[in-house]
Amino acid sequence: MTKQLTKAEEQIMQILWLLKKATVKEIMAELPDPKPAYNTVSTIVRILENKKFVGHEKMGKGYRYFPLVEKETYSNQSLNKLINNYFSGSFKSMVSFFVKNNEIDLQDVEDLLEKIKNSQKND
Numbered sequence: 001m002t003k004q005l006t007k008a009e010e011q012i013m014q015i016l017w018l019l020k021k022a023t024v025k026e027i028m029a030e031l032p033d034p035k036p037a038y039n040t041v042s043t044i045v046r047i048l049e050n051k052k053f054v055g056h057e058k059m060g061k062g063y064r065y066f067p068l069v070e071k072e073t074y075s076n077q078s079l080n081k082l083i084n085n086y087f088s089g090s091f092k093s094m095v096s097f098f099v100k101n102n103e104i105d106l107q108d109v110e111d112l113l114e115k116i117k118n119s120q121k122n123d
Helices: 007-019 024-030 038-050 071-086 091-100 106-122
Strands: 054-059 062-067
Touching: 007 024, 007 038, 007 062, 007 071, 024 038, 024 062, 038 054, 038 062, 071 091, 091 106
Parallel strands: none
Antiparallel strands: 054 062
16 A cells, blocks of 8 residues: 655645646646755755655766556545545545535536546546
8 A cells, every 4th residue: 555645745746747747846836935055955855865755866976766656546546545534445535525515516526427428448
């Protein structure tokens, strides 16, 4: 099972998933203002390497970093954790919660069901 990321780590991963490969300087260019210090971003990238989310390749005197974990893999694992922790492992309970709280309307539910049916036909 993949480890959970902190908010700052996830923000860096979102940038790496978008750029595919980037230096710390290139990552910083994508961060919103106020930007963290270079050393802060560099430290977060090293933590991501230790967690096996990021790899690197030598580039001149520095490194270019790239994701080792696919965004879809992490998203799926995070969604499963959310469902397990807050909805007793029930996707149905999660959808029901969003419908009851007007976060999702019946048309959205019908669209979801149609996508699920179509994906099962393709398997």
